[in-house]
Amino acid sequence: MQRSAPAPGPLLSIGIDIGGTKVAAGLVDRRGRILRTLRRDTPGHDAVQVEEVITELVQELSRGRWAVPVGIGAAGWMDLDGGTVLFSPHLAWRNEPLRERLEERLRRRVHVANDADAAAWAEWRFGAGRGEPRLVCVTLGTGIGGGMVNDGRLERGRHGVAGEFGHAIIVPGGHRCECGNRGCWEQYASGNALGRDARELAAAQSPMAREILQAVGGDPDRVTGALVTELALRGDAQCRELVADVGEWLGLGLANLAAALDPGTFVIGGGLSAAGDLLLEPAVRTFHRNLTGRGFRPAARIRLAELGPEAGLVGAADLARVAARRNPFRGRIPVRRGMLKPR
Amino acid sequence: MQRSAPAPGPLLSIGIDIGGTKVAAGLVDRRGRILRTLRRDTPGHDAVQVEEVITELVQELSRGRWAVPVGIGAAGWMDLDGGTVLFSPHLAWRNEPLRERLEERLRRRVHVANDADAAAWAEWRFGAGRGEPRLVCVTLGTGIGGGMVNDGRLERGRHGVAGEFGHAIIVPGGHRCECGNRGCWEQYASGNALGRDARELAAAQSPMAREILQAVGGDPDRVTGALVTELALRGDAQCRELVADVGEWLGLGLANLAAALDPGTFVIGGGLSAAGDLLLEPAVRTFHRNLTGRGFRPAARIRLAELGPEAGLVGAADLARVAARRNPFRGRIPVRRGMLKPR
Incomplete structure (x- = not known):
């Protein structure tokens, strides 16, 4: 506060x-x-x-x-x-x-x-999580970073390594993760996930990927999550779909975190959060669709980070x-x- | 303590x-x-x-x-x-x-x-979690109950509804859950999950299910998780496999909880924990196989509850x-x- x-x-x-x-x-x-x-x-x-x-x-x-x-x-x-x-x-x-x-x-x-x-601490002190007694902050960059502030203290677990939300497995046997596992959340809801998805689309020479391929001179390997976010913000329909897909995975993972942690507020930061409502709207919708006990419990607010x-x-x-x-x-x-x- | x-x-x-x-x-x-x-x-x-x-x-x-x-x-x-x-x-x-x-x-x-x-509070005060500063307790009954004790206080979240670990979705589109979602952890790692799995096996008239069917007079609908646990403890090989399958899902979910919460100890209680090492051994193995950052971090202990x-x-x-x-x-x-x- x-x-x-x-x-x-x-x-x-x-x-x-x-x-x-x-x-x-x-x-x-x-x-x-x-x-x-x-x-x-x-x-x-x-x-x-x-x-x-x-x-x-x-x-x-x-x-x-x-x-x-x-x-x-x-x-x-x-x-x-x-x-x-x-x-x-x-x-x-x-x-x-x-x-x-x-x-x-x-x-x-x-x-x-x-x-x-x-x-997470910065957002609790000065940003979108000010005054929240149970804050969960999710930072969407190349992967997913996580932080929790409970009653004005960082919650870091028993050994200091809590908050690795991005490495919860939500698709057993799914995409390979740098951490050595498969199906980690950050393989579905991060800048890297967005880039991978778009590269696959471009490599398939899908007509849907025309604008993406134009932006990288026809070379699918040059497609990044940041580029897709930028094209989506400029209005490209296919890139908006790709961002929305990532947003839905984001919402699903937030519902899982809410089941376990019951925060008052989620703050979503990191580079991918630049997509704003293109990401947040599908995330909020999927969150509410998958929140356990919806209708019988208060739900967390989901807010974009303020500190950039x-x-x-x-x-x-x-x-x-x-x-x-x-x-x-x-x-x-x-x-x-x-x-x-x-x- | x-x-x-x-x-x-x-x-x-x-x-x-x-x-x-x-x-x-x-x-x-x-x-x-x-x-x-x-x-x-x-x-x-x-x-x-x-x-x-x-x-x-x-x-x-x-x-x-x-x-x-x-x-x-x-x-x-x-x-x-x-x-x-x-x-x-x-x-x-x-x-x-x-x-x-x-x-x-x-x-x-x-x-x-x-x-x-x-x-969870009882296990922290008098049982297998005594003195643990970051305890996560998982109670395997018909579903999965969860409780957390941090620094000697129950952690209940912002609205009092934290700890619903069983309703984290770990198989998107998976088995239907009573909570209205699909793929919740408790549909894979609970007494109900064990019963459902065994009923499917029995209904398929699998030769593997001979002992199970004998125990229920040939009626697959009468198979329960408790029965399977009992037959497994008596030595039935197929029931041991079924318990081990549930144990593996248990271990996967515990790895997810460890990524987010980094507890010092997990205590596993509830009716299904009566299976003891038949459940715990595959759970511990799968936990260590799926723990993110394994080798670079301390891992939580996993213990059976003591208070029954x-x-x-x-x-x-x-x-x-x-x-x-x-x-x-x-x-x-x-x-x-x-x-x-x-x-």
Whole structure:
């Protein structure tokens, strides 16, 4: 919930969103506003190189300021304590004590979070999920990211790896997933799913795919989910059907989540949510058609995310700010004279 | 978590488990031990008759004692406050202010809970889930009941209807479910699913079904999940296969729940859990085969419930005891002289 009176703690924090191709960093205030952003390419899979990029970005954003806390958001699993990256799909982090290494480098407090958790936190604090006591956030990108905020706390499960909604199997024996299983939800309701579906249509040389093929110079391999979304928004009927198909799978999976979790609000974010009502309308319809006990129970609201692609960055920054406020003297960083002075 | 020092609050409470055919009542102490039980047939669908049966049972169990609090466990959805039954499948309760009506009748504190929540609570307090900070309990009866205990509190969602794991759709377009959907998990991993599967086999006059048909005098319609479980435990190979099939669906659904919820422990209870390792071994194998990120994450333990068919009764009683302790002066009951005297 947004507070009317300013909350105590640091005024500013830095959020860093580490993606598969880009690292985005921003200086964020306590209202979730981004004061400045920077971007770099993700330097391959090497952990040390990633740490160097993070260091550069933090130094650049901190110039002339007090040592503000830093929040990292990355695809992958952090342990419950938030100090260790158990696994990251894009990066070579395996049981990496990322927080400690970054705190040593940066000489300030660092908080490490899963990127979908960070996005969910941002939507709960500043976006479409404000004030919701049981929020489920679904981020539709190449896959599906998930985050839950219960009573103002991220719900991360027993080991810190909860919220992998995209890997619930909803079609046993279905499409192969990167996770090694078949039939995972994200193989049916994600940007990748939309791209795959459109590529199949294009490769079949269906007359329905005329506009899609024109847009990629006749090469089905160049079709992506982002392209289909763009063509759908421009009015192409076939692309709208493809987006609606994905929307129906989205609605089915949301009904499954509602059966188990009974949230008050679902927030739908990520790149694919740019399709807006073209995605949401079929999702809401299919959700209500498949919600167990419909008619005898209150149903969750389904809303589009409000913070856009910066949600992960904003959430990572705010989580770092909140962690610094909650526990200002964690004492992990050796205190030296001058470390809190502006650089 | 079990406490070493006695907890404050009433020493005893009464738990009542309202099933589709039987009402079971028990006097339960603060260690979860049942001192005395009573049983009645469930009197049809009429709400007033059910209240009368509850009243009789409570009076019988209370004779000569202080007015101990009463906990009700029933299939159905209670609102978050616990006062109103939104919906119950077996009984004619629709938006029924059950707690208030029973408190007026019984002149004492009443707590109303979903039966699967009550069972989960009992297993967390006294059974196989003791001390687990993220417990998911799956009760396999005619359908699938679900309950979650997070940090020592029942997690009931935004409206009180969380935990309906059995109605997550895992086979789109699959078997018809009583809830009105198709392909719900409980159509594949429950006592009903086991019975249906065996009836199909028997109706097909498969030579594999010889023992099953012998046990029901050649009438496939008389085959039930309980019978198949019994024959499997006695060693019938075909019935063991049928139980194992259900176990595999169980494991798949548990992997889905682990992806979303990341519990530390799953506890498997309900009538079908009587099959023991015949059910659990294939469930555990399929769980580990389908757990997303296996090898890169800690996996939940899967344990059989310890409290047996009385879990719901014990849990309902303990929830009532805890509620009375937390809020001893709720003031819903008009206090009259003598109401706390032994009757």
